[in-house]
């Protein structure tokens with residue numbers, strides 16, 4: 001157990017674009033930051049949330065009232081850094097107590113320059129976001145908190161909203177990177193290669209492929225179809241990612257080429273929105289989005305309810321009563337495979353004439369329940385090469 005001396009509180013204020021101001025103390029780095037205020041209802045998994053690239057450009061408000069209790073370690077990060085634009089909590093733990101903890105969350109936020117605020121009424125703030133919808137916000141601490149409120153509000157109102165924001169390229173890797181199945185305990189020959197287009201990928205996703213024997217080549221967001229061919233993709237995956245899916249035109253074109261070539265496709269979250277767009281559907285912004293690890297989703301094929309991890313502010317506009325012919329008719333029929341039980345938002349798409357499907361939620365489950373892990377098996381079953389390799393492995397008695 002590590003105890004940390006309580007620093008004298010430094011004043012901080014969170015200002016919402018509706019003019020409300022929420023006073024608390026600085027948490028993490030001292031300074032100022034701007035972003036879209038969103039709330040997450042995850043009771044655990046703050047380290048995974050902070051390092052999920054899909055949160056780039058957002059100030060995350062945790063509804064769980066105690067944050068930081070188990071500290072931070074070097075194993076649970078979902079990417080190379082913290083991506084949230086800012087962080088707001090009710091009570092920040094003064095003590096990190098966990099056998100895996102290597103440092104406190106406060107120290108980590110400070111080291112990574114993340115401006116946060118603690119000691120605000122996150123319940124009231126969340127209720128306001130639910131009523132008004134996601135809003136632009138700023139956190140100002142130290143000297144910044146002393147500036148006239150009208151000036152802070154003007155800065156918030158001048159900042160960019162999430163609508164029309166293009167962020168995937170900013171979080172994507174610059175160089176290709178391979179994750180081998182042997183890194184995650186797979187003992188046989190790889191069952192195939194999946195090319196994963198990194199729009200903000202979480203590290204648990206290639207691990208889920210690796211655990212099932214798939215080799216993952218993670219490629220930058222601006223990769224072209226020719227390169228995917230060269231890499232010998234048995235399947236293509238589009239990851240989760242930040243920003244407005246309406247801005248990702250190049251990736252939509254790339255996905256259309258993948259679909260035309262009939263390469264098996266699987267998409268998660270942003271990847272689901274891009275499959276929707278490739279098929280000719282629109283996307284739209286939800287009032288305040290779905291973020292947390294306790295969101296109920298119906299699998300319409302089986303009637304099974306899954307409790308899922310989610311983090312999205314946009315959704316696909318596709319008809320629930322399907323199957324229908326895709327607006328891009330060349331791709332044949334498609335159906336909404338999954339829906340959110342809270343509000344009927346589209347949570348999954350399945351092509352009936354192509355080997356392509358996607359979900360709006362997070363089956364990689366980091367953090368979150370593992371109910372939807374079957375989707376990784378479904379993808380692998382759709383790869384012709386993997387199917388035959390699996391049969392060979394079975395014959396060999398593995």
Ligand SMILES: NC(=O)CC[C@H](N)C(=O)O
Nearest residue numbers: 054240241269270313314
């Ligand atoms: N996690 C994600 O992939 C989020 C997708 C998109 N940026 C949204 O907010 O809806």
